[in-house]
Amino acid sequence: MRGNSLFGGVLDTSGGLENAHDAARLRDFTMACTRFDFGGPMGESESVDGLLAEACASGRDYCLVLSYGAVPLRFHDTRNGRFTNLFAALAEWTKGAGFLVAGIPLGAATDGGLDELCLLVDLRRYQDLGRPGFLSDAMPGVAGGGLIAASRSAGLPVPALDETVHPGVCDLRPRCGESFAAFRGLWGGGIEAYARGKAGAALDAEQRRFIDFVKDQAIHAKSGVFLGNWENYTDLAGRQPVAGQALASVHGVAAGFKVNRILETHGFDDRTRVVFFDYSDIALDVRRMMVETWDGRDFPAFAERIAERFPDAYFQIKGARRPGTLDRDLIREGWTRELDIWGGAEAFRDNWRACRALPHQYVQCDLYGQSQPLLSTLSPEPNSVLWWSNAFHSLNAVWHYEREARERIYHRWLADVAAINPHITLYGTDVDNLGIGGTRVRDHLGTAGGVESLAAAGT
Structure with missing residues (x-):
C-alpha cells in the first residue's frame, strides 16, 4: 500500500436489516473497531459508488469498504508469530499487487460477485478506468459486477482477500435468528455472564470471536493503561x-x-x-x-x-x-x-x-x-x-x-x-x-x- 494512503468507507446497509436498533449497534461496532487501529479519513454512504466518490475527493490511494457489521479485529499472524490488524495486513498484502478491486468472492469465483462485507479499491485505477459503477448491466444482479467487468476489460485480476487478510475482518451480520438473539442478549452488561461461562452457547463462530475480544476490554478497561x-x-x-x-x-x-x-x-x-x-x-x-x-x-x-x-x-x-x-x-x-x-x-x-x-x-x-x-x-x-x-x-x-x-x-x-x-x-x-x-x-x-x-x- 502506498504510504498510509487509505480511506475508510462505511457502507450503510441498514435497509437490509430487520430493525433500526440492530443496524445502529452494528454500525457502532464497525466504527469503533475501525478506529481502534485506523486514524485516517472516513466516510459513510448508502452506496459503494457514494463511498468511492468521497474517497476520490479525499486524495487517498485506496478505499476500504466495510459494511455495517464488518468489524476489524486484531489477529495472530501465523507467518511471523505476531499480532497484527486488518490495516497492517492490507499494507503488506497490496505490495506489488495490481488490481482495481479485491474482496471476498460470493462463491467459488468472482462470477458470483463480491461480498459487500469488505472491499478494497485502488482509487487511481478506478479513476483511470472512468469510475465504473459498483453494479453493471453487463453482469446483472451481481454484487460488484461493474468493478469486476471493468477489471476484466482492463486485463486486471480480481483477487480474493486471502488468509493473510481475511482473519482481520469479523462478520457480525445476522445470519441465524437464534445466534443473533444470543449475540444481542450479551450487549451491555450481558457480557459479564458470558465471561463466567453462563451465556453464549448459541453464538456462531464469528460472534464468539468478537465477544472474546470485547470481553477483555469489558473486564479489564478500568485497569487499562x-x-x-x-x-x-x-x-x-x-x-x-x-x-x-x-x-x-x-x-x-x-x-x-x-x-x-x-x-x-x-x-x-x-x-x-x-x-x-x-x-x-x-x-x-x-x-x-x-x-x-x-x-x-x-x-x-x-x-x-x-x-x-x-x-x-x-x-x-x-x-x-x-x-x-x-x-x-x-x-x-x-x-x-x-x-x-x-x-x-x-x-x-x-x-x-x-x-x-x-x-x-x-x-x-x-x-x-x-x-x-x-x-x-x-x-x-x-x-x-x-x-x-x-x-x-x-x-x-x-x-x-x-x-x-x-x-x-x-x-x-x-x-x-x-x-x-x-x-x-x-x-x-x-x-x-x-x-x-x-x-x-x-x-x-x-x-x-x-x-x-x-x-x-x-x-
Whole structure:
C-alpha cells in the first residue's frame, strides 16, 4: 500500500436489516473497531459508488469498504508469530499487487460477485478506468459486477482477500435468528455472564470471536493503561504558541504523550496546571510514576519498569490480551514514531523535563457515571484546554452504552463544562468519533441559549 494512503468507507446497509436498533449497534461496532487501529479519513454512504466518490475527493490511494457489521479485529499472524490488524495486513498484502478491486468472492469465483462485507479499491485505477459503477448491466444482479467487468476489460485480476487478510475482518451480520438473539442478549452488561461461562452457547463462530475480544476490554478497561498514543496529532497541526498567552491549564486523559504535545503546541509557563483524569486508577498511578521518576530517555526500558511495578495493569497494546503483558516490539516501534514526530530524542526530552516540573493533579473520574471530580478542577480561566480522546466512542463505551445514551451524557457533560469555562478549547471525538480539535466549548455546543437548554435537558 502506498504510504498510509487509505480511506475508510462505511457502507450503510441498514435497509437490509430487520430493525433500526440492530443496524445502529452494528454500525457502532464497525466504527469503533475501525478506529481502534485506523486514524485516517472516513466516510459513510448508502452506496459503494457514494463511498468511492468521497474517497476520490479525499486524495487517498485506496478505499476500504466495510459494511455495517464488518468489524476489524486484531489477529495472530501465523507467518511471523505476531499480532497484527486488518490495516497492517492490507499494507503488506497490496505490495506489488495490481488490481482495481479485491474482496471476498460470493462463491467459488468472482462470477458470483463480491461480498459487500469488505472491499478494497485502488482509487487511481478506478479513476483511470472512468469510475465504473459498483453494479453493471453487463453482469446483472451481481454484487460488484461493474468493478469486476471493468477489471476484466482492463486485463486486471480480481483477487480474493486471502488468509493473510481475511482473519482481520469479523462478520457480525445476522445470519441465524437464534445466534443473533444470543449475540444481542450479551450487549451491555450481558457480557459479564458470558465471561463466567453462563451465556453464549448459541453464538456462531464469528460472534464468539468478537465477544472474546470485547470481553477483555469489558473486564479489564478500568485497569487499562495506554502507554503510547494510538491516535495522531493532526488536530494540533498548524497551531503555534502565542507570545504572552501561555496555557493556564490543560486537562487530559492519562494516556500517551498528547498532553505534552498540547503543551508544546499551545505554549506554557511555570504556572500552567496539568490535570490528568481517567477512570482507571492504575492509569493515573502509572502517569504519576512517569512524571515523578522518568527522565524522558529510553521509554521502552522504562515501560519494563512499569510492567514490573503494576502487574495488574491491562496495557492497551495490540498484542496484549491479559493483564501485565507487553508487546515489547510494538513499544519500541511506537517510541520510534513518537520521537520522529518530535524531531528527535532531545526535543522530546526537553519538553518532558519542562512539563514534569509543572504543577500536576491526578483525578479519578468516570465521565459516564460521575464527572464531578473533573468538573471541580475547572475554573473560568482563559487559555485552557480539555482533551478526552475517544472516551465517547471507545469499544468499551460502545459496548455498554447505545448511541442515544452516549450522546445524552456527552452533551450534558460538555454543557456542565461550558457553564464553568465557556472558552475552554476542546480536543477529542464525539459519539460518532468525529474530531472536535481546537474548538471552544461554547462554539461547539452553540449559543448561550443552546448551552443552557442542553444543561437543562441533562438534569
